[in-house]
Amino acid sequence: MQMNSESSPMARIWHIVAMIPKGKVYSYGKVADLAGLPGRARLVSKALRAAPAEMDLPWHRVINSQGKISFAEHTQPFIEQMQILRTEGVTVNRGRIKLSDYEWQPDIATLVLSLPY
DNA sequence: CAGGTGACCTTAA
């Protein structure tokens, strides 16, 4: 999906989230950074809520900077996110994920080629 | 316009 430099902030966020590989996770803040929106992590959560279901965006791979699922524990969304991550091979304990094991390490070259110039 | 609220982040203790 190639985009021009006029793509909306939300579209750029979706684009980055779609690049997170199965079995990996990435934080709201870092997604915002790669989308060219430093300091706007909250916009990422908004974008995930607003994403059309048909996009099949891997929203579950986005967690907070402390390596935890951001939904409140024991809530339905929390449980759902944890279950999906586990089916992808991610170990989750009490909503915590070890970033040293599962954080996405984006490839700069690939990234540059897929972003607007 | 003035708060309050979030699927947030960094820093400092």
Added chain:
DNA sequence: GTTAAGGCCACCT
């Protein structure tokens, strides 16, 4: 390992 404060920004009362 925590938590608290301050910052942040889009939205809603």
